[in-house]
Amino acid sequence: MSCRVLNHLLFADNAVIFAPSAKGLQQLLDICADFAISHDIVFNTVKSQCLIVTSKWAPVNPPTFYLNSTLLSVTDFYKYLGHIINSCLRDDLDIQKQTRSLYARANILKRRFSAASLHTKCMLFNAYFTPIYGCQLWNIAYRYNYDRLRVAFNDAFRLLLGVPRCTSASSLFVLHRVPTFAAVIRKFTFTLYDSRPIRNSSNSLLIAYVQSDLFYQSKLLLKWRKLLYTCMD
Numbered sequence: 001m002s003c004r005v006l007n008h009l010l011f012a013d014n015a016v017i018f019a020p021s022a023k024g025l026q027q028l029l030d031i032c033a034d035f036a037i038s039h040d041i042v043f044n045t046v047k048s049q050c051l052i053v054t055s056k057w058a059p060v061n062p063p064t065f066y067l068n069s070t071l072l073s074v075t076d077f078y079k080y081l082g083h084i085i086n087s088c089l090r091d092d093l094d095i096q097k098q099t100r101s102l103y104a105r106a107n108i109l110k111r112r113f114s115a116a117s118l119h120t121k122c123m124l125f126n127a128y129f130t131p132i133y134g135c136q137l138w139n140i141a142y143r144y145n146y147d148r149l150r151v152a153f154n155d156a157f158r159l160l161l162g163v164p165r166c167t168s169a170s171s172l173f174v175l176h177r178v179p180t181f182a183a184v185i186r187k188f189t190f191t192l193y194d195s196r197p198i199r200n201s202s203n204s205l206l207i208a209y210v211q212s213d214l215f216y217q218s219k220l221l222l223k224w225r226k227l228l229y230t231c232m233d
Contacts, residue, residue: 006205011081022063025050033068045070051078054087083134090141091134098132099145099152105129106156114162121160122176129156130179136189137220153181186228193224 007028008017017032019025036043050065050072065072077086077093084094105128113124140146154169161172173180179187201207209215 014081016080022065026065029065029067029072036068043067045072049073049075049078051075051085051087053089088141089139091138092141092145094134095138095140095145095149098135099149102129102149102152102156106159110159110162113160118161118176122178125157125160125178129153130184132184132188135185136192136224139220150181153184189224189227193221193228 007019007024008015017025017028019028032043035041045067048067052062052074062074065074077084079085084091084097086093109124109128113121116124138146155165157169157172157178158165158167161176163172170180172178215221
């Protein structure tokens with residue numbers, strides 16, 4: 001049985017490399033440095049940072065890493081492709097970012113479209129608030145942050161419609177045929193839970209993952225099943 005090693009991901013001009021050990025990560029950084037020299041590429045060491053996933057075996061003094069002889073700073077969290085990744089692999093910081101973003105967008109749209117029709121406001125809400133980036137992959141440490149995001153989602157709809165905050169959000173969503181926060185989360189979760197789009201993908205890494213025991217025994221899949229087969233709001 002062949003074994004595929006995955007130690008880097010590339011998206012446009014963004015790159016991330018990872019290794020199970022400090023020595024392995026430094027070796028990968030040295031390979032990047034050699035590649036940069038041979039291909040006349042300059043890495044931005046100011047924007048490059050290292051993140052060490054914490055565990056009970058984590059050292060008190062973190063190791064040092066160098067890229068092109070430049071010491072890289074070590075951070076506890078980093079924003080990559082719009083998603084905040086932290087050292088404890090929890091997504092509470094990303095959820096807090098989404099909460100602030102919902103309130104900001106709601107206030108902007110309320111000022112700009114206060115005179116718009118009800119139909120237009122519902123269309124704007126569906127376009128600007130129901131796509132919640134990465135929600136199906138969230139690993140939540142504190143339920144409090146998740147509940148605050150749900151409240152922000154409801155408040156944004158009330159604010160856009162210009163109704164009092166004490167108005168029942170559930171009634172508003174049903175009345176105007178707009179999906180609730182729980183419905184949005186379930187929709188995006190089902191998109192990944194139903195792995196047919198992934199299985200039909202030409203990406204061999206995705207296919208290998210969904211066909212592996214790691215996927216079927218993962219906590220993520222267990223969370224998806226619990227979310228999809230439990231009626232909650």
